[in-house]
Amino acid sequence: MAMADKEHIAVVGAGLMGHGIAQVFAAAGHIVTVYDPDSGALMTLRERIASNLEGLGQDSSAQLRVMPVEELGECVASADLVFEAGPEDLSFKRKLFEQLQLLAPPHALLASNTSVIPITRIVQGLRSAHRAMGTHWWNPPYLVPLVEVIKAPETDPGLAQRMFDLLASVGKTPAMVEKDVAGFIGNRLQHALWREAIALVEAGVCSAETVDTVVKASFGRRLPVLGPLENADLVGTDLTLAIHRTVLPEIDSRPAPSPYLEQLVAQGRLGMKAGQGFRSWSADEQAALRARVTRHLLAMNAADAQA
Numbered sequence: 001m002a003m004a005d006k007e008h009i010a011v012v013g014a015g016l017m018g019h020g021i022a023q024v025f026a027a028a029g030h031i032v033t034v035y036d037p038d039s040g041a042l043m044t045l046r047e048r049i050a051s052n053l054e055g056l057g058q059d060s061s062a063q064l065r066v067m068p069v070e071e072l073g074e075c076v077a078s079a080d081l082v083f084e085a086g087p088e089d090l091s092f093k094r095k096l097f098e099q100l101q102l103l104a105p106p107h108a109l110l111a112s113n114t115s116v117i118p119i120t121r122i123v124q125g126l127r128s129a130h131r132a133m134g135t136h137w138w139n140p141p142y143l144v145p146l147v148e149v150i151k152a153p154e155t156d157p158g159l160a161q162r163m164f165d166l167l168a169s170v171g172k173t174p175a176m177v178e179k180d181v182a183g184f185i186g187n188r189l190q191h192a193l194w195r196e197a198i199a200l201v202e203a204g205v206c207s208a209e210t211v212d213t214v215v216k217a218s219f220g221r222r223l224p225v226l227g228p229l230e231n232a233d234l235v236g237t238d239l240t241l242a243i244h245r246t247v248l249p250e251i252d253s254r255p256a257p258s259p260y261l262e263q264l265v266a267q268g269r270l271g272m273k274a275g276q277g278f279r280s281w282s283a284d285e286q287a288a289l290r291a292r293v294t295r296h297l298l299a300m301n302a303a304d305a306q307a
């Protein structure tokens with residue numbers, strides 16, 4: 001199926017991810033409609049997008065291509081592609097996809113931005129499962145390049161490729177996930193690291209701050225230019241094997257969340273929003289960290305543009 005130059009994109013959910021996804025397509029010249037049952041989210045939608053674009057030094061008039069819409073049916077009625085970015089809740093997503101297959105045109109691709117839920121569970125029993133898939137964006141969608149495109153067994157490979165091509169055309173770095181596994185690729189890798197990070201603190205090997213220092217000052221430095229398997233080839237698969245023989249039996253492999261993490265949550269130590277999680281966070285420290293991440297992502301994108 002050929003791709004039109006300008007598509008009608010519909011985004012369902014105008015929160016952190018939804019408004020950023022809308023921004024990416026609007027900045028690339030597409031028309032975007034956005035639905036959210038929260039009128040506050042719809043009311044601030046254009047303003048948030050304009051402020052992001054101004055922060056990036058980009059033309060903020062792209063926000064005029066984003067239309068907030070109060071009815072789901074109206075939002076998706078003439079859409080070529082629909083991106084769902086609502087709550088991370090399986091029953092919500094299942095119900096929504098049932099509605100989308102009736103409300104969106106029969107040719108429209110239907111994509112979920114779920115963080116970790118297998119797409120198969122969302123589209124189970126759907127008549128339109130062939131045009132449904134995952135598109136897992138990263139926060140903030142307009143600064144982090146990757147979008148994983150996840151094929152469920154019923155997904156038409158040609159339609160997944162069409163999504164892949166569209167994402168590439170708006171400047172994203174798409175990655176095709178051929179099998180629909182929980183957490184896809186990025187979050188499986190990320191949370192394998194987080195599991196061990198928590199286990200080290202739990203076992204008294206070091207503080208939470210030290211874990212972060214070790215990552216940021218060592219292999220974290222190389223990660224933007226050296227993936228783990230490139231690194232394994234660089235040091236040699238024989239050395240990798242020797243290391244795994246010694247260290248893998250010691251690494252945390254419990255198939256459930258750490259009791260240490262369960263305890264933090266039970267104690268209300270919910271992270272920055274509570275001022276305390278693994279560490280304590282003043283308002284100034286939180287603001288400094290967020291600013292540092294944004295500066296870093298901007299610098300990485302500027303470096304990519306020069307390369």
Ligand SMILES: NC(=O)c1ccc[n+]([C@@H]2O[C@H](COP(=O)([O-])OP(=O)(O)OC[C@H]3O[C@@H](n4cnc5c(N)ncnc54)[C@H](O)[C@@H]3O)[C@@H](O)[C@H]2O)c1
Binds near residue numbers: 012
């Ligand atoms: N936050 C992240 O870093 C991140 C990254 C990748 C993927 N995701 C996934 O993206 C999705 C959205 O996450 P978010 O961080 O933007 O959440 P969010 O809470 O910021 O936004 C969710 C939005 O969905 C709206 N909503 C509630 N009920 C709805 C309904 N019935 N129909 C349509 N919209 C409804 C809410 O009003 C809210 O504006 C989740 O599935 C999440 O797991 C989040």
